Structure formats: C-alpha cells, structure tokens
Amino acid sequence: MVTDSNFERQVLKSPLPVLLFAWAPWCPTCNAVAPIIDEFASESKGRVRVGKINVDANPLLASKFNILSVPFLFIFDNGQMRESMPGGLQKHQIMMKMAGYL
Numbered sequence: 001m002v003t004d005s006n007f008e009r010q011v012l013k014s015p016l017p018v019l020l021f022a023w024a025p026w027c028p029t030c031n032a033v034a035p036i037i038d039e040f041a042s043e044s045k046g047r048v049r050v051g052k053i054n055v056d057a058n059p060l061l062a063s064k065f066n067i068l069s070v071p072f073l074f075i076f077d078n079g080q081m082r083e084s085m086p087g088g089l090q091k092h093q094i095m096m097k098m099a100g101y102l
Contacts, residue, residue, distance in 0.1 A: 002051035004060040012079045016049045017101035019094065022065075022072040024056050030071045033088030040094050048098055077101045 002010050002020060011018045021037045023030035034052075041050035055062040055070055065074065065084070075083040075097060083097065 002053040002058075002061075004058045007053075007058075007061055010049070010051055011076050014049045014076070016047065017098065018049045018051060018074075018076040019098060020074040020076060021050070021052045022055050022062070022067050022070055022074070023052060024054060024070045026056075027070045029088055033071050036088070036091050036094070040091050044098070047102055075101065 011020060019037075019040070021033070023034065037050060037052065041048075044050065053061055055067050061067075065072075065081075069086060071086075071088045073083075073085045073089060073094075074081055082101070085097070089097070
C-alpha cells in the first residue's frame with residue numbers, strides 16, 4: 001500500500017517502474033479491477049513495482065494528482081509520472097502499457 005507518508009520512498013525513489021492503482025473502498029469498479037491489478041503484480045514481481053493508494057485515506061496525494069474519480073492508474077518511471085489513465089484496464093492492456101518501461 002502506498003500512502004501520503006511513504007509515496008516518495010515507494011514510488012518516486014523506486015528502482016523499478018511503478019504502476020500505481022488509485023482506488024476507494026466504496027467504488028464497485030475498483031473492487032472489480034483490484035484482482036486484475038493483483039494478478040499483474042504477482043506476474044511482474046521483480047520487474048515492476050505495483051502499488052495501491054486508497055484516495056479516501058490519503059487526501060494529500062489524491063489532491064496532488066487531481067484524482068477526481070476512481071479507479072485511476074498511474075505509471076511512474078525514474079521518479080517521474082509518465083502516464084495517467086482513468087478507469088480500469090484489462091491485464092493485457094496493462095502489460096502493453098508497462099512493456100515500454102521494462
């Protein structure tokens with residue numbers, strides 16, 4: 001889990017590219033997408049860092065990245081946000097997006 005307090009260490013200083021999944025507990029689409037994110041995380045272990053951020057519990061980051069709806073996906077590489085995508089993606093779409101960062 002990524003939080004307001006560990007974001008810099010977990011995401012910006014990550015030696016690996018990061019897929020960050022912004023979600024909220026009340027969001028049914030987030031709950032449907034979460035298993036896809038978990039599956040991608042287990043399959044890409046050691047090549048990609050996958051993090052989840054609960055926007056309700058971490059308002060500073062939600063505000064910083066202007067997250068107005070969930071789910072939302074971000075790709076960070078070398079300490080910089082490279083892509084942001086509203087909504088949920090299928091696993092093959094996530095794999096295609098992340099391939100350019102491996």
